[in-house]
Every structure is written in structure tokens, then in C-alpha cells.
Amino acid sequence: MRVVLPGDREGIYYMYLEGIDVPMQQAYIPRPKDTVIGKVIAEKKNVAYIVDISSFYAMTVLIKGLDTRLKQEDIIIGNVGDNLENLENIRVLKGGVLIELPPSKIPRVIGTRGEMLKHISNITGSKLEIGKNGLVWMNGGKLHTTIKILETIVRRAHIRGLTDYISKEFGER
């Protein structure tokens, strides 16, 4: 195992482990079209909602063009707009549990072509929604086991044989 440090090569700003192409830790920076999950924290009277996405600034959802009203504490999923300030195509996620992971581990939760995600749903029967900002919403099935699996992914994301380990520890449904 070799550690790649910021500045090792031009354009490397984070720490990597060689052979893993996502940084070990990376603070989330919103990019256009990113799917993110957030929580409504305030309403600007009849104009917009302010949504906390666990980043260094909050997103805005414009009320104009919205078919439902939102309220505080609502959990929503949507895409980051081109201006990097608005959330578009939003849906409200009702019920369920919201958890926060380090954003750099999200690609491992999804897996190659979504395999890990399917794997988790198969084991626990939970429905999962993943935000690139590190927030994961889940509902139904064995929620406790789903959280345990996500914890395992975070703890062992940098260790080989993750999928096999999860099958062994948690088994198929």
C-alpha cells in the first residue's frame, strides 16, 4: 500500500491510497447536476426554502414552479442547479432515517454500476436514496442492519474484498 499526498503530482489536492481512485477524505463541494439530499431549515416568505446539505453553504429551493409546499425538517432529494445555488427536480422523502457519511465513501456505497447498493437492498430490504454530499436516506426493511452495513463500508472502504466481507458478515436475505 502506498500513500499519495497532495502535491505528489500536479492536480492532486487530497490524500489517496494507490489503486483507489477516490480520495480517502474529501469535503463535499457542490457541482452542477449532483444529486444531493438535504433538510429544509427555513422559508424565505413565499419565495424560497433554505435547505441544509451539510456543506459550506445552504441550497435554495424556489417556491415558484413547485407543486407541493415544504415545511421545516422535511428531507428532500434533488439536483444541484447550474448556478450552484438552487436545487432542482426535488422530491420529498417521507419517513425513514437520514444518516451522514463522509462524502468520499459514497462511491463505495453505490459500488460499480450500483452493485453495492443492490446488494444492500437484497440483504436488508431497505429502500435507499444516496446524496453525493454524504447524506443517505433509508426506509423500510431491516434499517438497523442497513446502518450497520453502511458503517462497515465506511470503516473498510479502503480494504480489499469489501463486497465479500459484507456478504459473509450480513448474509443474503
Next chain:
Amino acid sequence: MRADGRGIDELRKLRLEVGVLKNAKGSAYVEWGMNKILVGVYGPEEAPPAVERAERCILKVEYRMATFCSLEEHGKYTPNRRAVEISKVLREALSNLIILENYPGGMIEVQILVLQAEGGTRVASFLGAVAALIDAGIAIRDIGYGISAGKINNTIVLDLSKEEDNLGQGDIPICVTRRGDIVLLQSDGKIQPEELERAIDMIISKRDVFENIIREAFMRRYSKELDSDLVKVI
């Protein structure tokens, strides 16, 4: 020639650990000689509303000495002149490394606590801060480190201890990036220009030592499982 028998460019024993604090985004612990320093990095979070939304991220650096950190400074809780100065120079040094444009309107906090001080705490804090920033996943251009050089018996030596700092002819703490850009240079005492150049050359020649120390600290962190408390139910 030196009080503890070291060679002129020999460093004191140095140990670096990363990921030591659970309640920080990134953290580091530095033991350098008798210095013991903890660094916690928080953010990027939203800058307080009183601050005008800026093009770049705000960087806050707070260097504090524990009430038990040294014989002279013990028992004092409020930041003294020294702590205010070091916070300021470290903030300026670190803002050259962090890509602050990446987090417009945000704020990054670097909290440094000196548990035990024995000369060279600002350069040791700089090393700890660099490691903690990497650990927090904040974009930085390059790694960096610092050494305090000094003059004893008209000879330039590296890594002054407390006695050497107090009794020597001068000390020059210098922080550099791995590429050799100087991000902090202070001077106390009479140093000739050619002596300063020699000090800078000697410090730059220690590049590989520090690169390995940082690399190995992260190697140790990721050679095992991480803590599961990185997952939070909210």
C-alpha cells in the same frame, strides 16, 4: 557544541499521528522533542452571517497554549501576545497551502493546542495543521513543514530546543512547501544574509524526511479499519 549533543542539522525525535480526535473533521498529534501538540480541523462550514460572503473561504487559526504547557507560561488561560502572534502567522502560512477559492462563503477552522512546549512550537504546529487538513479532506496544493533554524557559536544549526532558543544568538523559524516555496519566515537575533540562505538550504534539504513522516502517519491510519463513528444518524 549543542546542549543535547545533536549534530548541526540533526532534528529532535519526531512523531506524527493523524485522525486522533473523533469530534473534528481532521486531526493530528505531533510530538517533536518535548513538544506535544494537538491540532483539530473543522469545516468547511458556512461562514457566520456577520461576515460578508466572500469569494474565498475564511480561514481561522487559533493557537493556544495549555495552562500546564511550560514553566514560564503555566496557569495563564487567556491568549497571550505570543499566542495571538503565532495564530496570525500560521493563518497566513496555511492560507498559501489551502485552495480557499474552492469553498467560497465557507469557513475553515484550525484549532491548535500546545500541551507541552519546548522550543519550535510554531513550526511543529504548522506540520500538525498540514496533516490535520489532509485528514479533513480539505484541498491543499502541496504538503509543507517547518523547522526553526538558529545561530549558536556563529554556526547555523537546525531545530533549536528551548535552551538553544533562549541562549543562542538568534532563531529563524521557517515553513516551506515541499516544492521549496517559503510560507513563513520570522527572525529574532542578528543573522547575516548568507547565514539566512544557508539556513533555508538546510531546511529545504530535509524535505524527504518530512514527506516520509507525513506519508507514514497516513499509512498507519489506513492500514486498519476506521472508526464507525464516522457515520452519524441525524
